Amino acid sequence: MSKMNAALPLAGVRVLDLSRVLAGPWCAMVLGDLGAEVIKVEHPTRGDDTRDWGLRVGATETTYFNSVNRNKRSVCLDLQTAEGQQIARDLARQSDVVLQNFKFGGAEKLGLGYEQLREGRDDLIYLSIAGYDRHGPEAARPGYDIVVQGEAGLMAMNGNADQPPLKFGIAAVDLFTGMYSAQAVLAALFERQKTGAGRHIEMALFDCGLMITSYCGLESMKLDSDPPRYGNAHPSIVPYGVFDAQDGPLVIAVGTNRQYERFCREVIERPDLVDDERFRTNIVRAANRDVLVPELKRAIGMHARQVLLERLVGAGIPCGEVLGLHEALTSKRASEAGLVTTYAHPEAGDTHVLAPPYRFDGARLPVRSGPPQLGEGTDDVLRSLLGLSEERLSRLKSEGVV
Known part of the structure; x- marks a missing residue:
């Protein structure tokens, strides 16, 4: 040996x-x-x-x-x-x-x-x-x-x-x-x-x-039914998921109310979405996602991905590119x-x-x-x-x- x-x-x-x-x-x-x-x-x-x-x-x-x-x-x-x-x-x-x-x-x-x-x-x-x-x-x-x-x-x-x-x-x-x-x-x-x-x-x-099935399984037992499916979004955190910039998709995970405020003011330049009572806390954002998410998608789509990533990092908000599998395996990070x-x-x-x-x-x-x-x-x-x-x-x- x-x-x-x-x-x-x-x-x-x-x-x-x-x-x-x-x-x-x-x-x-x-x-x-x-x-x-x-x-x-x-x-x-x-x-x-x-x-x-x-x-x-x-x-x-x-x-x-x-x-x-x-x-x-x-x-x-x-x-x-x-x-x-x-x-x-x-x-x-x-x-x-x-x-x-x-x-x-x-x-x-x-x-x-x-x-x-x-x-x-x-x-x-x-x-x-x-x-x-x-x-x-x-x-x-x-x-x-x-x-x-x-x-x-x-x-x-x-x-x-x-x-x-x-x-x-x-x-x-x-x-x-x-x-x-x-x-x-x-x-x-x-x-x-x-x-x-x-x-x-x-x-x-x-x-x-x-x-x-972890937390989804326990939510199902609590609801006594299947929980809704949200695809790439999160069932209880908004905004959270995959969004399309001008030149490609990225992941954005806004986990707290303070992060949401920085996201709106510093990243997408939409302070009006902070002041709106429907979006002040995560609970009401999740309840009003059908109104908020389209606004966020429009705002995100107005910027290049790299610009958004730099702003997100500067604001301390978790984010990342959505890479193809081959891109991920051959990335500098993996290497x-x-x-x-x-x-x-x-x-x-x-x-x-x-x-x-x-x-x-x-x-x-x-x-x-x-x-x-x-x-x-x-x-x-x-x-x-x-x-x-x-x-x-x-x-x-x-x-x-x-």
Whole structure:
């Protein structure tokens, strides 16, 4: 282990990632970013489903796959074979954490369920990710992000009032489930230091999707109905949202009455909107948004974006440009922060990968390895951890087990 790896928070923790697609791999990547050794188990010919999603990078990777699989090793095992299952069990015994998102009962059929793997390993931390509560009537239902976005009310709270239900631009339920799962694993690792005991952590996409309705969810319960949808605007703060300047959109977030006064006097030069009794406080501004917002839009549209941004900054009002995705990724801000980096790909040349968002003691955690080619770590991992001989590896390959 290098000195850099040894200094990482989860150095010395080994994770066996039996999951695929997004929520589980995202969780495993978070743990890998923090320093854990992550062994990703994939089918020898198909690999993870996401190796076929998105834009192709080399022979076995895609942009989708690469977005959730940095800092991992890929080991190919056919888990439908008895020998592949046994190798997976052997790897689990050498691991601190096992994650899986098989269909309900699938892990147990393969001999890779929690009760099966914890025999002789009471300190194992085992994470199961499913679509729905594994103890409820929908335990066997498969979970898909877009379905849960609909069922959890997320589509109903997204977009403008005159639009049909709208999904998020990214798979928000999957990603939040992955983050919640990583938090739970970290908590279990911390607890294990005190008790020496492992845990079976169970996460459901629906549970996490409902949780991220957050304050909108509580407003819905208070109203006993769906709250109104405001698109880019805020339900209770005015002005707040995306506005069009002469030459492009910008975000303006006027959070206090004093900011509103400065905004009207110093930014858009409309002091009359301060003195109007209908707009003096945020509560009445929100109640009269249908009258106020058109006036603000007209005033904002009379100025160039850069002029407005300079005035807004001078007045101490939160603001920013609305950038395209490529603009944001290639911006000076992203570059200076080191958020987008490249790694040397043996087939595709220098390839982009996003860097971990964490900083410890002022330093961003590194991308120790790019997303793995399919099976790149099979021989090395099975030799070093399980002591498999070259003869056995050769036989396993010829039989399609690895």
